[in-house]
Amino acid sequence: xxxxxxxxxxxxxxxxxxxxxxxxxxxxxxxxxxxxxxxxxxxxxxxxxxxxxxxxxxxxxxxxxxxxxxxxxxxxxxxxxxxxxxxxxxxxxxxxxxxxxxxxxxxxxxxxxxxxxxxxxxxxxxxxxxxxxxxxxxxxxxxxxxxxxxxxxxxxxxxxxxxxxxxxxxxxxxxxxxxxxxxxxxxxxxxxxxxxxxxxxxxxxxxxxxxxxxxxxxxxxxxxxxxxxxxxxxxxxxxxxxxxxxxxxxxxxxxxxxxxxxxxxxxxxxxxxxxxxxxxxxxx
Amino acid sequence: xxxxxxxxxxxxxxxxxxxxxxxxxxxxxxxxxxxxxxxxxxxxxxxxxxxxxxxxxxxxxxxxxxxxxxxxxxxxxxxxxxxxxxxxxxxxxxxxxxxxxxxxxxxxxxxxxxxxxxxxxxxxxxxxxxxxxxxxxxxxxxxxxxxxxxxxxxxxxxxxxxxxxxxxxxxxxxxxxxxxxxxxxxxxxxxxxxxxxxxxxxxxxxxxxxxxxxxxxxxxxxxxxxxxxxxxxxxxxxxxxxxxxxxxxxxxxxxxxxxxxxxxxxxxxxxxxxxxxxxxxxxxxxxxxxxxxxxxxxxxxxxxxxxxxxxxxxxxxxxxxxxxxxxxxxxxxxxxxxxxxxxxxxxxxxxxxxxxxxxxxxxxxxxxxxxxxxxxxxxxxxxxxxxxxxxxxxxxxxxxxxxxxxxxxxxxxxxxxxxxxxxxxxxxxxxxxxxxxxxxxxxxxxxxxxxxxxxxxxxxxxxxxxxxxxxxxxxxxxxxxxxxxxxxxxxxxxxxxxxxxxxxxxxxxxxxxxxxxxxxxxxxxxxxxxxxxxxxxxxxxxxxxxxxxxxxxxxxxxxxxxxxxxxxxxxxxxxxxxxxxxxxxxxx
Numbered sequence: 001x002x003x004x005x006x007x008x009x010x011x012x013x014x015x016x017x018x019x020x021x022x023x024x025x026x027x028x029x030x031x032x033x034x035x036x037x038x039x040x041x042x043x044x045x046x047x048x049x050x051x052x053x054x055x056x057x058x059x060x061x062x063x064x065x066x067x068x069x070x071x072x073x074x075x076x077x078x079x080x081x082x083x084x085x086x087x088x089x090x091x092x093x094x095x096x097x098x099x100x101x102x103x104x105x106x107x108x109x110x111x112x113x114x115x116x117x118x119x120x121x122x123x124x125x126x127x128x129x130x131x132x133x134x135x136x137x138x139x140x141x142x143x144x145x146x147x148x149x150x151x152x153x154x155x156x157x158x159x160x161x162x163x164x165x166x167x168x169x170x171x172x173x174x175x176x177x178x179x180x181x182x183x184x185x186x187x188x189x190x191x192x193x194x195x196x197x198x199x200x201x202x203x204x205x206x207x208x209x210x211x212x213x214x215x216x217x218x219x220x221x222x223x224x225x226x227x228x229x230x231x232x233x234x235x236x237x238x239x240x241x242x243x244x245x246x247x248x249x250x251x252x253x254x255x256x257x258x259x260x261x262x263x264x265x266x267x268x269x270x271x272x273x274x275x276x277x278x279x280x281x282x283x284x
Numbered sequence: 285x286x287x288x289x290x291x292x293x294x295x296x297x298x299x300x301x302x303x304x305x306x307x308x309x310x311x312x313x314x315x316x317x318x319x320x321x322x323x324x325x326x327x328x329x330x331x332x333x334x335x336x337x338x339x340x341x342x343x344x345x346x347x348x349x350x351x352x353x354x355x356x357x358x359x360x361x362x363x364x365x366x367x368x369x370x371x372x373x374x375x376x377x378x379x380x381x382x383x384x385x386x387x388x389x390x391x392x393x394x395x396x397x398x399x400x401x402x403x404x405x406x407x408x409x410x411x412x413x414x415x416x417x418x419x420x421x422x423x424x425x426x427x428x429x430x431x432x433x434x435x436x437x438x439x440x441x442x443x444x445x446x447x448x449x450x451x452x453x454x455x456x457x458x459x460x461x462x463x464x465x466x467x468x469x470x471x472x473x474x475x476x477x478x479x480x481x482x483x484x485x486x487x488x489x490x491x492x493x494x495x496x497x498x499x500x501x502x503x504x505x506x507x508x509x510x511x512x513x514x515x516x517x518x519x520x521x522x523x524x525x526x527x528x529x530x531x532x533x534x535x536x537x538x539x540x541x542x543x544x545x546x547x548x549x550x551x552x553x554x555x556x557x558x559x560x561x562x563x564x565x566x567x568x569x570x571x572x573x574x575x576x577x578x579x580x581x582x583x584x585x586x587x588x589x590x591x592x593x594x595x596x597x598x599x600x601x602x603x604x605x606x607x608x609x610x611x612x613x614x615x616x617x618x619x620x621x622x623x624x625x626x627x628x629x630x631x632x633x634x635x636x637x638x639x640x641x642x643x644x645x646x647x648x649x650x651x652x653x654x655x656x657x658x659x660x661x662x663x664x665x666x667x668x669x670x671x672x673x674x675x676x677x678x679x680x681x682x683x684x685x686x687x688x689x690x691x692x693x694x695x696x697x698x699x700x701x702x703x704x705x706x707x708x709x710x711x712x713x714x715x716x717x718x719x720x721x722x723x724x725x726x727x728x729x730x731x732x733x734x735x736x737x738x739x740x741x742x743x744x745x746x747x748x749x750x751x752x753x754x755x756x757x758x759x760x761x762x763x764x765x766x767x768x769x770x771x772x773x774x775x776x777x778x779x780x781x782x783x784x785x786x787x788x789x790x791x792x793x794x795x796x797x798x799x800x801x802x803x804x805x806x807x808x809x810x811x812x813x814x815x816x817x818x819x820x821x822x823x824x825x826x827x828x829x830x831x832x833x834x835x836x837x838x839x840x841x842x843x844x845x846x847x848x849x850x851x852x853x854x855x856x857x858x859x860x861x862x863x864x865x866x867x868x869x870x871x872x
Contacts, residue, residue, distance in 0.1 A: 009732070039719045040718075040719055043713045055721060055723060055725075055732075055733065056732045056733050060719055061713035061720065062720075062731075063555075063558055063585065063722040064722070064723045064725060064733075066578070066581050069551045072543065072549075072552045073558070074555060075555060076513065076515075076551065076552035076556040076557070076563070077713070078555075079513055079539050080557070080558070080559025081560065081713070081714050083714065084559065084713060101544050101548070102547075258539060259534055260537050260539055261539070266512040266556070266559075266561045267559055267560040267561050267712065271509075271512075271562070272510060273507050273508070273510070273536055273537070275535075276508055276674075276675075276677065279532065280494055280671060280674045280675070283494040283495060283496045284318075284321075284492065284494050284495070284671065
């Protein structure tokens with residue numbers, strides 16, 4: 001059994017006071033403790049953005065990758081050692097700016113990984129440009145007259161791409177988010193969780209108060225195995241915004257369908273191939 | 285030194301098979317080269333094809349000889365024309381008394397189509413194919429039988445090659461193809477009994493040989509090295525490697541993954557490497573452009589990864605299916621930031637096999653990306669090579685990878701421990717103890733982010749120290765030929781075979797002391813001392829490269845201070861031919 005303290009590093013978060021990242025950080029650790037995992041039982045794979053600083057605040061096996069690239073790195077880790085659970089921590093820029101292509105493909109592959117997207121509609125680390133999730137007309141430093149594009153819809157993209165677990169959380173409700181992350185960790189496939197979080201410095205519209213006013217929980221009446229219903233809910237953004245699990249089904253993972261991984265993980269396998277001569281013989 | 289036999293009965297001839305794409309031209313070439321190789325003859329085949337699946341002109345050139353050969357010239361002794369276009373395009377390449385096999389019932393060919401004297405061998409390819417119940421696309425098999433008959437070669441070799449090659453397609457296909465080949469063979473024996481004036485005989489005693497491309501040699505090398513994960517997005521000229529690796533994955537037990545793009549490919553390979561397995565990617569220039577930020581990530585987080593880079597002419601899409609050596613500077617300078625980029629450039633198939641294995645050892649020992657730089661000519665050309673050569677594999681060296689016990693003795697491992705040689709012990713995630721952080725941000729020894737000046741400086745020094753350590757690995761450059769030769773050619777990569785063939789031909793012509801050749805296969809680390817020693821003794825240095833700007837001459841200047849004034853360049857997408865090199869050398 002682990003405790004929150006097991007994940008403590010020598011560094012305290014340098015996020016702005018009140019940043020939504022704190023809620024996600026705390027919820028993740030709660031979920032890990034609840035899951036019974038200690039620092040050596042999984043690997044965190046970070047993207048780049050304010051969220052990526054979390055690499056310094058969680059003691060665990062970890063790799064901080066490039067902006068937009070945590071997904072392919074996580075897939076490589078899963079194929080190299082599919083006995084090691086991976087958790088992808090990414091931002092809205094990572095996921096819907098530079099990395100959208102990767103999201104689509106990890107979802108349709110159903111690689112077993114839990115993905116936490118920090119979605120605050122702005123690029124905080126680079127001091128306040130628009131993110132792909134920002135609503136139309138939203139004013140930022142890079143869109144002084146307002147965003148001209150429609151916002152991407154994270155839930156609909158994940159659903160369309162074939163993700164087997166699609167959920168939305170809120171960084172301001174740590175107990176619920178902890179539970180949701182745990183559910184993602186327990187999902188035997190690709191679990192996508194878009195997490196709404198305020199950026200207290202650069203987003204003065206989508207504040208804690210705004211979210212609390214607008215979000216509601218999908219209840220037991222929502223059929224999580226019905227993809228069409230999930231899409232219907234995914235299209236809902238105002239006046240109310242649904243949170244919780246939109247879609248959840250079980251399908252074989254990419255790893256399970258790869259016969260080379262049936263017995264041992266790649267990292268456990270012997271490097272010396274004994275039948276090299278037969279391969280050479282095929283070329284005579 | 286190259287080994288030459290100068291017996292009078294030496295025979296060498298080149299056969300060109302041409303037709304529309306989709307006619308099975310490439311397959312014909314492979315059957316032909318295997319047929320001769322199994323008889324102990326030396327054979328090489330190179331292909332020219334447009335970036336199309338059907339339509340367009342495809343040509344395969346097979347050179348076969350009773351002696352050692354290193355390259356082909358662009359001449360034709362026997363032209364197998366599956367369509368009239370083949371005659372029109374290649375009529376100027378024929379040698380005196382060339383043999384022309386063509387389908388006289390499908391199109392007309394006259395002796396005066398050619399400026400040289402030729403022998404026409406009409407064979408009703410289509411008619412024979414149809415009579416024997418073959419598909420029209422099988423008429424190249426009839427032509428193969430006819431070709432083998434023309435040089436009086438033992439038909440049983442072709443028969444066995446067909447049996448092996450079509451094994452997976454079932455007995456019916458095998459039988460039909462053998463019947464068609466036999467029909468072509470018999471037709472020549474009946475109607476053109478004298479055949480072509482040069483004959484090829486299988487050797488009585490010969491080494492067992494294999495026939496393979498550079499792509500396959502790289503694939504075998506990676507398997508011999510214990511590679512466990514490869515990601516490769518389709519791109520000429522590494523598709524042959526992709527096919528080979530995808531085909532053998534389940535049998536051997538590694539994973540081949542076709543990624544959504546090359547960005548994903550390199551990042552997956554980095555992830556697999558981080559998980560502790562040997563991993564690689566394969567691509568060409570455009571794909572490598574997409575990979576460069578990933579290469580930088582591998583450099584920063586000190587993750588071993590092997591990159592197979594098959595050059596083709598650019599910029600942009602360029603000539604997708606042709607060859608070049610245009611990307612040396614790009615590879616040496618790829619990605620942001622300062623970190624060791626190791627680069628090896630095999631000059632032939634044997635080196636492709638060997639240096640791929642070396643690349644995996646270097647990547648693990650120095651925990652940095654290693655590029656194996658080849659080109660379309662090496663990737664896709666077939667060469668007959670002694671079987672024994674491929675049984676020699678080099679020992680796997682994984683460098684400072686930590687044992688489970690070493691790692692588990694620590695609660696948290698300093699992933700970037702500062703050491704004398706810059707190389708830190710490398711932990712693996714998922715073990716019982718010893719967590720660590722890999723970090724693309726500048727980091728301290730534990731891998732936590734830092735922007736502190738002193739740590740930044742020491743980390744850059746640490747990473748660059750690894751290149752100094754790797755420099756101790758450097759292998760001497762190889763000098764081929766007479767050390768006192770009048771001219772010294774300096775080259776890298778696929779020019780090797782062509783230059784050696786030019787030297788062999790000059791040697792036969794009594795010009796042994798005219799030219800020697802220095803081949804550079806270790807590009808970074810660079811063999812500074814041995815190259816300097818050789819170049820300072822050379823009488824007249826000529827740089828030879830298949831590109832416009834002679835980047836190797838720049839690199840030599842940078843590394844040794846030696847300026848090379850005379851340069852031979854070719855940049856039309858075609859490989860060098862020995863005759864071109866001889867002509868250039870004779871002009872000095």
